[in-house]
Amino acid sequence: TTPAQELITWRLPRSVFSPQFLLLLLLPCPVFSQHLLHSVRHLQLFLYPALFSLIMSAWAIDGRSSESSEREREQRPRFPWGRLPSIGPAAVVNPFDNPHVIGPRQALIMVLMIPAFVIRSILMLLALAFGHFWVKLALLGVKDPLLRPFSQWRRALLWPVRLTVRFIMFLVGYYWIPVKGRCAPREVSPIIVSNHISFVEPLYIFYAHLPVIISAKENLSLPLVGSLLQALQIISVDRTSPTSKHATAIQIKRRAIDNCWPHVALFPEGTTTNGSALISFKTGAFSPCLPVQPMVVSYKNVNPAWVDESPFLILFFLMTQPANFMEVEYLPVVIPTKNELKDPHLYAERVRRIMAQALNLPWTDHTFLDAKLATIAAKLHQPRGLSLIEFARMEKLFHLDFETAKEYLEKFSAMDTTHSGLLRVDQFISALGLPWTPLTQEVFHLFDKSDKGFIKFQEFVAGLAFLSKHTAFSETVAAAFHACDKDGDGKLSQTELKKSLMTAFPDIPISQTQKIFHSLDLDHDGAISWGEFSSFLGRNPEYLAVIMTAYPELLKDKKI
Numbered sequence: 001t002t003p004a005q006e007l008i009t010w011r012l013p014r015s016v017f018s019p020q021f022l023l024l025l026l027l028p029c030p031v032f033s034q035h036l037l038h039s040v041r042h043l044q045l046f047l048y049p050a051l052f053s054l055i056m057s058a059w060a061i062d063g064r065s066s067e068s069s070e071r072e073r074e075q076r077p078r079f080p081w082g083r084l085p086s087i088g089p090a091a092v093v094n095p096f097d098n099p100h101v102i103g104p105r106q107a108l109i110m111v112l113m114i115p116a117f118v119i120r121s122i123l124m125l126l127a128l129a130f131g132h133f134w135v136k137l138a139l140l141g142v143k144d145p146l147l148r149p150f151s152q153w154r155r156a157l158l159w160p161v162r163l164t165v166r167f168i169m170f171l172v173g174y175y176w177i178p179v180k181g182r183c184a185p186r187e188v189s190p191i192i193v194s195n196h197i198s199f200v201e202p203l204y205i206f207y208a209h210l211p212v213i214i215s216a217k218e219n220l221s222l223p224l225v226g227s228l229l230q231a232l233q234i235i236s237v238d239r240t241s242p243t244s245k246h247a248t249a250i251q252i253k254r255r256a257i258d259n260c261w262p263h264v265a266l267f268p269e270g271t272t273t274n275g276s277a278l279i280s281f282k283t284g285a286f287s288p289c290l291p292v293q294p295m296v297v298s299y300k301n302v303n304p305a306w307v308d309e310s311p312f313l314i315l316f317f318l319m320t321q322p323a324n325f326m327e328v329e330y331l332p333v334v335i336p337t338k339n340e341l342k343d344p345h346l347y348a349e350r351v352r353r354i355m356a357q358a359l360n361l362p363w364t365d366h367t368f369l370d371a372k373l374a375t376i377a378a379k380l381h382q383p384r385g386l387s388l389i390e391f392a393r394m395e396k397l398f399h400l401d402f403e404t405a406k407e408y409l410e411k412f413s414a415m416d417t418t419h420s421g422l423l424r425v426d427q428f429i430s431a432l433g434l435p436w437t438p439l440t441q442e443v444f445h446l447f448d449k450s451d452k453g454f455i456k457f458q459e460f461v462a463g464l465a466f467l468s469k470h471t472a473f474s475e476t477v478a479a480a481f482h483a484c485d486k487d488g489d490g491k492l493s494q495t496e497l498k499k500s501l502m503t504a505f506p507d508i509p510i511s512q513t514q515k516i517f518h519s520l521d522l523d524h525d526g527a528i529s530w531g532e533f534s535s536f537l538g539r540n541p542e543y544l545a546v547i548m549t550a551y552p553e554l555l556k557d558k559k560i
Contacts, residue, residue: 079446079545080552084466085397090458091364094385095273096371099303100317110320117319120171127171131164132224135231145230149260158210158231165207169200172315173302173324177204181330186263189293189333190256193285195355196267197275198304199311201297204328206232211265212255214248214284233261253288268348271368274305278356279366280392281348289344291335294355300325308375331358365390369402373409380413382457386421389458398465407539408461422454432542433512435505443545467541474534479554480547481533492520492528504550 102110138157139145169177183192192211194201205211210232217236220226235251238244255261268281275298285292302324306314318324331354340347356363369391377387387409394400415431416423425448429440447455447463455463467473484492484500497520498513520528520536537544548554 080548080554081466081470081472084446084449084462087393087397087458087462090456091277091362091366091388091390093276093362093364094388095275095277095279095364095366096307096374096388097274097276097385098308099274099276099305100309100314109322110317113320113322117316120319124168124171127164127167128224131161132227134158134160134164135227138231139227145233146236149258149262150233155210155262161228161231162207162210165203169203169207172200172318173321174200174326175323177326177328179328179330181332183209183263183295183330184291184293184333186259189291190259190264191252191285191288191290191292192263192265192295193268193292193351193355194265194295195275195278195297195359196269196272197297197299198272198306198314200299200304200326201267204297204326205265205295209263209265211263212261213265214252235264249284249287252284253290256288256290268352269368271371272306273366274307275299275303275361277361277366278352278359278363279370280364281352283344283348286336286340286344286347286351289336289341289347291333292351293333294331294351294358296329296331296355296358298327298329298359300327307371329358331355365393367391369405372402373405376406376409377413380410381419382409382413382416383419383421387457389461394461394465398462398469400461400465400469404465404468405461408464409457411464411540412457412460422456423460424454428455432546433516434546435508437505437507439504439550440546442549443542446545446549463545464541467545468538473541473544476548476554477534477537477544480537480544481530483551483554490530492533494526497528504546 134157138150138154138161142150142154192205192209194205202213205213213232213234214237215229215234217238220229220234220236235248235255237248241247252264252266256264264285266285268283268285269279270282271279273279302318302321304314304318304324334347334351334354336347340350352363366388370388373389373391374384374387378384389405391400391402391405394405412423413419415427417427425441425444426436428444428447429436432440432443434440444455445451447459449459470476481492482488484496486496486499494514494517497517498510501508501513501516517528518524520532522532522535523529
């Protein structure tokens, strides 16, 4: 055989680094390949073991490095309050990310569909006028439509409105809607729960069930929409009232147990998502402890997700498509167990898992408050995706409220000068205004538990919330104040604060101690009162972490 034929009969090379692959490039030169053929085979005997040894050495070095890092973490002094509770793995999806990406082909289709969009828009306006007429007719003579259920003949007057809504969905491109399963009778399951992606699901539910839904009280005053909501006999929510949540739960239960009312249809996620996951469920649909029927909606060609865009833009996007496809599936009725009767959260979680499995989606601990934080993050030029903290998890672990999380986000954004969404150790220590020492690095590692060298916003929130919500927080702040107050006059002078800082940081510049003093002395009277001291640490608990790391026996010694 020729050298070329012998080369071809070798096993195909597994990599471009294989000597066979290099020789294949030299096949046009048979003389060269003939002389080197056997040399290369001998070279393989040396090269492959050498490469293998090199790779194994790298793995061994990496393993020793990991073991060394682990030993370093174990050898670090333990924080006086112990380790932060685990916040679990971060979500792998962002349910509030905008899914609408228009490519050249999609843009061309939309341009070609402009004439159809104009015709559809005219027909939609006529349909809205027709539906509004029948809504007004059905409400004629009704003084307060939100108190008592409509009679059968009055509900019959709303049938033309239901057909109008289905016609509007037809104009939007949903010509045929496949439905799997059946909706259970109201006597079997008075409550329907659905995932929420867009305004399309409420339209379908209105057409299919004419149910009772929940809506904000201010929506009742909107033109056209207000009349339609009255015809639906909604459960109105007053977002400005602190008792509204409790009143809403009572109304849901009252209408669910009374068969004179239609189905109660709820979206337990409480907001729209892009459909990549099911976020945390509110318990309003489950607190009555009645059977519920899950309904899941999925979309095929176009995702109509309403996350951070105008609904009119999404409507335009849908109406400039030749056709849109959605699918509705009614899942089996879910009945609460004995444990779930005592705890509606367990009931909500079981239903959420059932719906997520039917949709083949993950479930996360995000809530509507995460979406609000992402909006604020965008205004602060922070990455929206990295600003999500899975609020339901933080509420459960630290009883975190939205206003506190908003303050933490503003603090994080001020520290993260590059607006990358990742706070490095040098940025963290620089923002504290303290020297780079093992002590300040140790405070950083309190947040950066995995030694990545940076902190995500979720870790930042967890660290601050752990400190500020700890049961020993007030006692420790008081101990720190009294330890710094050398003369016991109930105030901290500039000299007292400087001595306390220099005890922990001998190399701290005098100018920096003055800057820290002025940030605490809010009334500029030349002394830090107890109120100013405790208020500052309440807003900036990371400084209390510095004090506790420097003086772990603070509560025992009482002197700095």
